[in-house]
Amino acid sequence: MRLALAAALVLVACGGSAPASTDGSTSTTTSSTGTTAAPIDCAVEPDALFIKRIAPLLATDRPKTCNTCHLSGVDMEMFVQDTPCQTMACLDDRGLVDLTDPQASLVLQWISRADPASPLIDQSVIDEEYAAFLAWIEATAECGLCWSGDSPCGEPSGAKCEEDEAASAWVDPGDCSPLTRESMFRHKVYAWRDRCFPCHFDSHDFEAPKWIATGSCELGSLMTMRNVLERGLVDFAAPDQSLLLLKPLAESEGGVMHGGHTKFADKSDEAYVDFLAWISREVACTP
Numbered sequence: 211m212r213l214a215l216a217a218a219l220v221l222v223a224c225g226g227s228a229p230a231s232t233d234g235s236t237s238t239t240t241s242s243t244g245t246t247a248a249p250i251d252c253a254v255e256p257d258a259l260f261i262k263r264i265a266p267l268l269a270t271d272r273p274k275t276c277n278t279c280h281l282s283g284v285d286m287e288m289f290v291q292d293t294p295c296q297t298m299a300c301l302d303d304r305g306l307v308d309l310t311d312p313q314a315s316l317v318l319q320w321i322s323r324a325d326p327a328s329p330l331i332d333q334s335v336i337d338e339e340y341a342a343f344l345a346w347i348e349a350t351a352e353c354g355l356c357w358s359g360d361s362p363c364g365e366p367s368g369a370k371c372e373e374d375e376a377a378s379a380w381v382d383p384g385d386c387s388p389l390t391r392e393s394m395f396r397h398k399v400y401a402w403r404d405r406c407f408p409c410h411f412d413s414h415d416f417e418a419p420k421w422i423a424t425g426s427c428e429l430g431s432l433m434t435m436r437n438v439l440e441r442g443l444v445d446f447a448a449p450d451q452s453l454l455l456l457k458p459l460a461e462s463e464g465g466v467m468h469g470g471h472t473k474f475a476d477k478s479d480e481a482y483v484d485f486l487a488w489i490s491r492e493v494a495c496t497p
Contacts, residue, residue, distance in 0.1 A: 250352065250353070252354075255349050256294065256295075256349045256353055256356065257293075257295065257356075259342075259346040259349050260294035260297065260298075261294070263342035263345065263346065264294075267338070267339055267342060268290060289301055289306070291362065291363070291364070293357065295355070296357045296359075296362050298346070298350050298356075298357070299355055299358075299359075299362035300364075301317065302355060302362075303362045304363060304425075304429065305433065307350075308347075309355070310351070312344060312347040312351050313344065315343075315344075316436075317343055317347075318340060318343060318344060321340045321343065322336070322340060324336050363425060380393065380397040386491075391491060391492060391495060392431070392435060394487070394488050394491055395435040396431040396435075397484075398484035398485065399434075399435070399438070399484065399488050400430070400431040400434055400435070401484075402481040402485070403434070405458065405481060406422055406458070406470070406473065409470050410422045410470075411424055412424055418469065418470065419441065421434065421437040421438060421441055422434050423437065438454060439492075444489050444492060444493070446496060449486070449489045450486065452489050454485055454489065455474075455485055455486060455489065458470075458472070458473030458474045458481075458482075459472070459473075459474045459476075459482065460472040460475055463475070463476045463477060464477075
């Protein structure tokens with residue numbers, strides 16, 4: 211398990227030297243509080259922050275904030291790669307960190323959304339994780355990514371999600387919480403992704419928009435939902451005119467031209483009904 215890497219790296223922090231991350235230069239940075247910090251050593255600082263502050267947070271016996279607010283326990287363990295450098299590259303590749311504006315990073319938003327009333331999570335846990343990840347992201351933003359190569363998160367997986375086979379058994383709480391909306395997307399939209407295979411999958415090289423994320427089922431669904439919203443595939447003024455609905459729908463039934471042929475025969479198609487249900491909820495829940 212890759213978390214063994216985190217445990218081994220703690221030994222480095224206790225006596226060895228951290229692996230070099232850039233060209234060994236130093237840089238002066240401005241902290242999130244707006245004060246000028248001391249120059250940092252880019253050869254060691256980002257990796258040292260991971261070793262000392264991030265690796266302990268990923269311990270398997272420690273409750274983590276992502277598990278309290280996201281479907282099926284989205285866990286930071288799934289992003290840990292062979293080195294701290296590759297781990298950050300994976301987070302960047304998946305759009306979970308923003309190296310141009312560290313405080314806008316999606317992973318920080320996830321941490322902030324944790325419920326401090328959870329029996330496993332209190333505000334101190336949330337604050338500790340937030341501060342640690344922000345410091346690591348800020349150091350990387352200042353020094354630059356120290357890993358290069360293809361597929362920093364490893365080869366994408368096309369594995370089925372366990373929930374795909376039991377989507378009809380999912381009980382909709384009917385509220386607008388982020389967890390409900392994300393879970394609804396997973397069961398009502400992401401579960402039908404095979405209809406769009408392989409053209410729109412990010413793991414295949416086709417001349418088509420790559421809006422369906424692969425990898426772990428939990429992350430794949432979350433990233434796909436973000437892609438759908440960011441690409442404007444949902445029409446908040448006229449939900450039933452959303453491209454997410456009209457592109458797959460037969461043109462004879464009101465759909466629009468789609469190079470990948472018809473995916474919804476008509477508006478009674480079960481997948482169309484599920485897509486519209488999620489879109490309607492998302493529109494109703496968006497101020």
